Amino acid sequence: MEITGYTHKMAAHCESGTITSLLNHGGMEITEPLVFGIAGGIFFGYFHRMKSFPFPTFIVRNKPGKMRTNIEKRLGASFKTYRFNDPARGKEKLDELLAGNIPVAAQVDFFYMDYVPSWERVHINVHYMVVTGKDGDQYLISDSYFPRMVKLDSASLEKGRFAGGTMSPKGFIFHLGKLPAEPDLNRAILKGISQACFYMLKLPIPFLGIKGIRMFAKKINDWPAFARDTEHLSHEIMKINILLEDQGTGGAGFRYMYATFLQQAASITGKPQLKGLSSELMKIGDGWREISLFSARIVKNRDLGPASLKELGDKIGLQAGAEEAFFKSLSKAIR
Amino acid sequence: MTEPTPELKLEIKNLIMSTLSITDVNPADVDDDAPLFGGGNALTLDSVDAIEIIMAIQRTYGFRIADQNLAREVVRSVNSIARFICEQRDLQNA
Numbered sequence: 001m002e003i004t005g006y007t008h009k010m011a012a013h014c015e016s017g018t019i020t021s022l023l024n025h026g027g028m029e030i031t032e033p034l035v036f037g038i039a040g041g042i043f044f045g046y047f048h049r050m051k052s053f054p055f056p057t058f059i060v061r062n063k064p065g066k067m068r069t070n071i072e073k074r075l076g077a078s079f080k081t082y083r084f085n086d087p088a089r090g091k092e093k094l095d096e097l098l099a100g101n102i103p104v105a106a107q108v109d110f111f112y113m114d115y116v117p118s119w120e121r122v123h124i125n126v127h128y129m130v131v132t133g134k135d136g137d138q139y140l141i142s143d144s145y146f147p148r149m150v151k152l153d154s155a156s157l158e159k160g161r162f163a164g165g166t167m168s169p170k171g172f173i174f175h176l177g178k179l180p181a182e183p184d185l186n187r188a189i190l191k192g193i194s195q196a197c198f199y200m201l202k203l204p205i206p207f208l209g210i211k212g213i214r215m216f217a218k219k220i221n222d223w224p225a226f227a228r229d230t231e232h233l234s235h236e237i238m239k240i241n242i243l244l245e246d247q248g249t250g251g252a253g254f255r256y257m258y259a260t261f262l263q264q265a266a267s268i269t270g271k272p273q274l275k276g277l278s279s280e281l282m283k284i285g286d287g288w289r290e291i292s293l294f295s296a297r298i299v300k301n302r303d304l305g306p307a308s309l310k311e312l313g314d315k316i317g318l319q320a321g322a323e324e325a326f327f328k329s330l331s332k333a334i335r
Numbered sequence: 336m337t338e339p340t341p342e343l344k345l346e347i348k349n350l351i352m353s354t355l356s357i358t359d360v361n362p363a364d365v366d367d368d369a370p371l372f373g374g375g376n377a378l379t380l381d382s383v384d385a386i387e388i389i390m391a392i393q394r395t396y397g398f399r400i401a402d403q404n405l406a407r408e409v410v411r412s413v414n415s416i417a418r419f420i421c422e423q424r425d426l427q428n429a
């Protein structure tokens with residue numbers, strides 16, 4: 001059995017791609033960058049050794065799950081959500097929804113997605129994809145990272161849906177409830193931008209937003225003290241490249257996707273200045289890409305001494321200045 | 336779409352080799368259609384090299400490859416890079 005009328009599309013990011021697919025299937029014409037921007041997806045946070053992060057790390061987007069709830073708030077769409085303790089009950093509900101011709105988004109641990117080559121699979125409990133049908137023991141999966149629809153056996157899907165650990169999915173699934181008759185895109189876009197500016201410029205927390213980028217720039221020099229050995233430090237520095245540039249970020253830490261959002265937002269809101277800001281953010285994205293490449297290069301050359309880390313920190317510091325100026329201009333542009 | 340010329344393909348091979356400081360490979364030995372990554376070509380590159388090439392394409396031809404799905408397709412081979420450049424030039428001239 002396969003959901004009728006569902007069209008598989010690739011996307012830059014799993015959560016925004018999944019939400020876009022469900023909205024498109026429900027009849028709303030909206031692009032992934034618009035979903036990302038309206039949901040206030042762009043962000044920065046630096047976590048310098050906390051309980052849940054034994055080694056410093058950073059994020060470049062808002063909290064997983066927030067995109068869905070922000071889209072509900074700002075677009076007036078609604079999603080029905082379900083969470084389970086019992087895997088059997090979770091499977092039963094999924095099958096029931098599929099039998100009702102409803103595409104269902106699921107949160108899974110990426111590691112158990114057998115259609116991904118084994119060398120690419122890592123444990124990430126917040127991967128999203130859409131289940132679009134069932135054929136015997138095989139589920140049909142629309143995973144936005146793949147060029148075509150794939151199949152996954154029920155045991156692997158269950159392992160993915162009920163994996164343990166931080167941010168464990170607990171069988172979480174959701175599907176589109178209702179769509180607004182006339183979505184107010186203009187208002188939703190301005191709300192999304194306003195939130196992004198507030199979070200980047202004004203959160204009174206020293207490790208979030210622009211302050212977080214500055215903290216990252218300074219604290220990267222301390223990373224060797226936390227590493228077990230050079231191998232461990234190499235691995236952690238390489239993660240900078242992965243977090244900024246690897247699949248799922250839309251490229252250069254989501255900055256390119258947000259720039260595309262601003263370009264589309266300019267014509268919808270009739271604010272041409274957003275187009276100029278889009279070009280500015282593309283350049284900031286290039287800066288993050290340089291940092292990503294620089295990190296990978298020093299790992300490859302085993303050049304992880306204090307001078308290299310200082311240079312890396314200086315490059316990150318420049319990004320903080322550029323992003324601060326950018327978000328200030330963006331904030332003015334929507335007033 | 337304008338078809339990529341042999342001159343453009345040679346230019347791309349030279350760009351890749353100068354960007355990655357590869358001096359021990361003859362451009363003529365690089366297969367235009369074979370994957371640049373994972374073996375099977377005179378050039379055997381890795382994911383870090385891929386970002387270097389993406390940035391070199393932007394610097395040299397002025398075309399930014401922001402989308403990662405597109406990036407994977409573009410840097411697959413010399414031919415795919417050449418096709419991307421021709422497509423972008425056609426779009427610019429349209």
